[in-house]
Amino acid sequence: MRRTVLPALLAALLLVGAAPAWSDDDALSLWRENRRLDAEAVLAATPKPYFELDLEHRRISLKTRGMVLFEVPVQEQGLWGRRLAVGPTSVVRRDALARPAVAIGDEKNPSSLDDQLLELSDMPTTYRLGLAGEIDVEVLPLATGRWPLWRQRAGVWRWQLMRPLVTLRQRRERHETTSVFLILKPEDAQRLYWCLFEGLDGILIPPR
Amino acid sequence: MANDPEPAEPPSSEPLPGAPRSAARIVVRTALIVFLVLVGLALAGFGALVAAGYYLSRSATGPAPVALEKPEVLRGENLKLEKKIDKLRPKGLFLVVDTGRNRLTVHDGERVEREVVVSCGSGGVLEDPKGGRSWVFDTPRGERQVKAKVKHPTWIKPDWAFIEEGEAIPKKREDRAEEGVMGDYALGIGNGFFLHGTLYTRLLGRNVTHGCVRIGDADLEYLYKTVPLGTKVYLF
Numbered sequence: 001m002r003r004t005v006l007p008a009l010l011a012a013l014l015l016v017g018a019a020p021a022w023s024d025d026d027a028l029s030l031w032r033e034n035r036r037l038d039a040e041a042v043l044a045a046t047p048k049p050y051f052e053l054d055l056e057h058r059r060i061s062l063k064t065r066g067m068v069l070f071e072v073p074v075q076e077q078g079l080w081g082r083r084l085a086v087g088p089t090s091v092v093r094r095d096a097l098a099r100p101a102v103a104i105g106d107e108k109n110p111s112s113l114d115d116q117l118l119e120l121s122d123m124p125t126t127y128r129l130g131l132a133g134e135i136d137v138e139v140l141p142l143a144t145g146r147w148p149l150w151r152q153r154a155g156v157w158r159w160q161l162m163r164p165l166v167t168l169r170q171r172r173e174r175h176e177t178t179s180v181f182l183i184l185k186p187e188d189a190q191r192l193y194w195c196l197f198e199g200l201d202g203i204l205i206p207p208r
Numbered sequence: 209m210a211n212d213p214e215p216a217e218p219p220s221s222e223p224l225p226g227a228p229r230s231a232a233r234i235v236v237r238t239a240l241i242v243f244l245v246l247v248g249l250a251l252a253g254f255g256a257l258v259a260a261g262y263y264l265s266r267s268a269t270g271p272a273p274v275a276l277e278k279p280e281v282l283r284g285e286n287l288k289l290e291k292k293i294d295k296l297r298p299k300g301l302f303l304v305v306d307t308g309r310n311r312l313t314v315h316d317g318e319r320v321e322r323e324v325v326v327s328c329g330s331g332g333v334l335e336d337p338k339g340g341r342s343w344v345f346d347t348p349r350g351e352r353q354v355k356a357k358v359k360h361p362t363w364i365k366p367d368w369a370f371i372e373e374g375e376a377i378p379k380k381r382e383d384r385a386e387e388g389v390m391g392d393y394a395l396g397i398g399n400g401f402f403l404h405g406t407l408y409t410r411l412l413g414r415n416v417t418h419g420c421v422r423i424g425d426a427d428l429e430y431l432y433k434t435v436p437l438g439t440k441v442y443l444f
Contacts (some may be wrong), residue, residue, distance in 0.1 A: 030282035037289035044296045047351035049444045062444055064351065066293040069304065069444050118331035119415045120308040164261025171264055194308040195444055197349075 032056075032205070035086035039203045040066065042088070051195070051202035053089075053137075055079060055180070062195050070195075072188035075142045078156065080163040081170070081178040084135070084206040091200045093130030094193070123190035131204065134177040139193075141186040152183070298440055303354075303403075303431075305421055305443040307347045310413050312403075312421065314434065322430065325413045327406065327422040334368055343368045345418040347443060348401060354439045356396030357432060361404060362387050368418070391425060393432040397441050403431065 040063075043050040049064040061071040125141035143152040163179060170176045184192065276282075301321075304313045307328040314322040329347035336342065365384045370377045378384055391405010406412070406422035416422075423431065 027276045027279045027282065030279055030286060031276050034282050034286050034289070037286055037293065041289050041292050044293050049349060049442075064442050064444065066297045067442075069442070070306070117415050123308075161258060164258045164264075167261040167264050168257060191308060 028208070032086045032208070036203055036205060039086075039088040043201055043203065046201075048201065049195070051091075051200060052205065053131075053202060054205040055207045056205050060182075060184075060192060070191070072184060072192060074182050074184060076156065076183040078160060078163075078181045079178065079207065080160075080180075081167055082134070082176040084133070084178055084204060086205050087203070089135065089202055089204045090132045091129055091196050091198050091202070092132050093128075094196065094198050095128045095130075096124040096126075096193075120190055120194055123193040125186045125189040125193075127189075127193055129196060131202075133204075135204070136177060136179050138179070138181045139189050140181065140183050141189050142183050156181070156183075298442070301435065302440040302442065303435065305347070305441065307349070307415075307443060310415065312423065312427075314431070322427075324423060324427040324431075326403075327408075327412050327414055327416050329417050329419045330415050334372055336367075336371055341367075343418075347417070347419050347421060348399070349443050352397040352401075352441045352443065354395050354403075354435055354437055354441065355398050356394075357435075357437060358394045358396070359432075360387075360392060361390045361394035361402075363390050366400065391423075391428055393428050395431060395435065403441075404428070 040050075040052075044063075044066040047064075049062055049069060052061045052063060054060065055074070055077060058074040058077060059071055060074065062069045125139075127139050129137040129139065131137060140152070143149045159181060166179070167176070277285075298315070299317060302315050304315060305311075305326065305328065306313075310326050310328055312324040312326045313320050314324070329345045332345045334343045334345070363386045364381065365386055367377050389407060390402065391407075394402045394404040396402050401420055403421045403423055405425055405428045408416070408422075409424050412422065412424055
């Protein structure tokens with residue numbers, strides 16, 4: 001009898017003690033989910049595809065009618081500047097920082113069409129997206145090899161160190177923006193560039 | 209002379225025995241200390257600026273929930289929204305075309321029935337040398353549906369096909385007809401775009417078309433026999 005009552009009592013005490021803190025967190029999660037679903041219900045009602053930039057779970061997906069068409073994981077991310085809320089956004093600008101590498105066809109092979117086609121492999125891996133709400137997203141490919149990886153990490157640290165100064169300047173100028181950097185696998189970055197064209201609507205989920 | 213006072217101590221500027229210190233050494237040390245203090249101050253200043261920027265970023269006046277509703281209310285609302293989205297989700301048989309990877313998938317609900325290698329738009333641009341018109345050969349994105357199913361289709365060549373080949377645009381419709389180039393079947397998805405066959409099967413998997421989706425013979429026959437009119441096609 002004592003053996004069963006005591007653990008049950010302890011468990012009940014733990015539950016009662018944890019309840020207030022848990023419910024606050026739960027309410028915020030529910031509120032964020034509510035904002036996301038609200039935005040998605042509007043977008044899913046249209047025949048156009050839409051994207052979901054989920055910085056909370058580090059993933060980007062393309063969806064249509066509530067169905068995921070494809071999803072890519074974010075390898076590393078950073079976010080600075082004006083705080084963001086869960087809600088709708090859209091691609092207002094899509095720049096390529098590095099020109100797409102268009103392969104040239106073999107002249108000996110007349111059937112080669114490489115120089116005429118624009119394919120997924122021609123898409124850039126380093127580019128910048130301007131999202132509605134003055135959100136500047138920089139996409140970088142995940143470096144491979146020890147030295148490129150260290151160089152990339154150094155770049156990230158430099159960005160983390162220098163971005164607060166931009167915040168200061170923007171505060172002084174009363175014009176605050178948000179900067180996001182995303183490091184993706186090169187093929188994922190290309191796939192995303194292919195799909196995220198200007199005018200595409202989406203949902204932004206910032207980290208908590 | 210025996211009462212003469214003892215000679216005075218040497219001037220203090222001269223080094224004392226046991227503590228040799230040159231003026232040059234003192235200057236160098238002082239300069240080093242000043243330099244280090246300045247570097248320290250600069251770093252501290254930079255650090256303070258970074259910290260201030262960091263603080264401003266983190267304490268930014270962003271949109272945040274002003275007053276959260278009760279969890280049970282939010283739960284109820286979320287359930288309603290989820291049901292609303294779920295109603296919009298494609299059900300039954302539908303097609304998805306990935307224009308970047310040149311893949312067409314046949315879905316039955318959440319199950320993928322078949323994956324087919326296809327060819328989608330090249331993204332090329334054609335300008336009419338006579339001016340005024342231009343075409344971008346992209347496969348359209350978004351939701352469409354199978355509006356027509358044709359056996360042994362005849363291609364009615366549009367203007368761009370003649371301009372591309374440097375030929376004069378015919379006035380009669382029958383002069384535009386070309387048979388055999390679209391394969392045995394074609395599924396129309398609206399605005400002149402088709403899922404059809406091809407003579408160039410070795411180019412399947414590449415972006416070579418003028419916007420239509422080219423499919424190999426066996427897969428096209430499967431689609432023609434399986435996909436009814438009105439089937440939704442999602443292109444991205």
